[in-house]
Amino acid sequence: AQSVSQHNHHVILSEAASLELGCNYSYGGTVNLFWYVQYPGQHLQLLLKYFSGDPLVKGIKGFEAEFIKSKFSFNLRKPSVQWSDTAEYFCAVSTYNTNAGKSTFGDGTTLTVKP
Amino acid sequence: DVKVTQSSRYLVKRTGEKVFLECVQDMDHENMFWYRQDPGLGLRLIYFSYDVKMKEKGDIPEGYSVSREKKERFSLILESASTNQTSMYLCASSDGGTANYGYTFGSGTRLTVV
Numbered sequence: 442a443q444s445v446s447q448h449n450h451h452v453i454l455s456e457a458a459s460l461e462l463g464c465n466y467s468y469g470g471t472v473n474l475f476w477y478v479q480y481p482g483q484h485l486q487l488l489l490k491y492f493s494g495d496p497l498v499k500g501i502k503g504f505e506a507e508f509i510k511s512k513f514s515f516n517l518r519k520p521s522v523q524w525s526d527t528a529e530y531f532c533a534v535s536t537y538n539t540n541a542g543k544s545t546f547g548d549g550t551t552l553t554v555k556p
Numbered sequence: 557d558v559k560v561t562q563s564s565r566y567l568v569k570r571t572g573e574k575v576f577l578e579c580v581q582d583m584d585h586e587n588m589f590w591y592r593q594d595p596g597l598g599l600r601l602i603y604f605s606y607d608v609k610m611k612e613k614g615d616i617p618e619g620y621s622v623s624r625e626k627k628e629r630f631s632l633i634l635e636s637a638s639t640n641q642t643s644m645y646l647c648a649s650s651d652g653g654t655a656n657y658g659y660t661f662g663s664g665t666r667l668t669v670v
Contacts, residue, residue, distance in 0.1 A: 450596070473656050473657075475658055477659075477661075483663075484646075484662060484664060485646065486661070487659065490657070490658050492655075492657075535655070535656035537655055541604055541605075541606035541612070541650075541653070541656075542650065542652055542656025542657075543589065543601060543604055543656065544601075544656060546591075546598045546599040546600075548596060548597060548598040549598050
């Protein structure tokens with residue numbers, strides 16, 4: 442079975458600082474990779490996704506992630522964070538299943554951006 | 557623009573009660589999922605369904621069952637609620653069949669069992 446590890450449980454940054462959230466997964470086959478975000482009081486929403494092709498994917502709100510197959514990693518980055526990026530971030534991996542593609546999630550990283 | 561709707565935002569139930577959590581999606585997705593979200597544990601898959609009347613256990617199915625009588629509706633049932641089932645329950649749907657193109661989540665139901 443696949444698993445997902447997010448290295449940081451809580452990250453605190455000042456506005457304009459650069460962000461990198463680590464995500465590693467364990468699975469030997471073909472995967473789809475995702476980052477989701479949950480803003481305070483809101484539902485989880487998809488931030489970006491990787492299926493194939495260019496390993497550097499861009500998502501909403503200036504976020505990007507790089508898939509490094511040799512390292513089983515899919516780290517999330519943003520060059521300059523804003524106070525509004527304060528949220529919980531979840532990395533997820535999905536494998537091709539007999540009946541339905543289902544995702545396994547990491548434990549989440551809480552990002553606090555100080556104004 | 558609402559796509560996945562969970563019928564209750566907050567629920568309080570007593571130990572031993574039978575609890576129904578309802579989820580409806582309007583995107584004609586084949587796949588629907590129930591997760592529970594607990595602090596520090598992320599999201600854990602309870603059950604999922606890939607077609608009407610078709611279901612499969614997730615990672616933590618004990619104490620739960622599901623029903624999918626119509627494509628748009630997926631219900632989670634707690635047969636006899638217990639305090640360790642106090643949690644946030646999230647419903648999600650996706651297309652992509654045996655792949656996964658990304659989930660659309662509902663707003664969640666925060667269930668407290670007393």
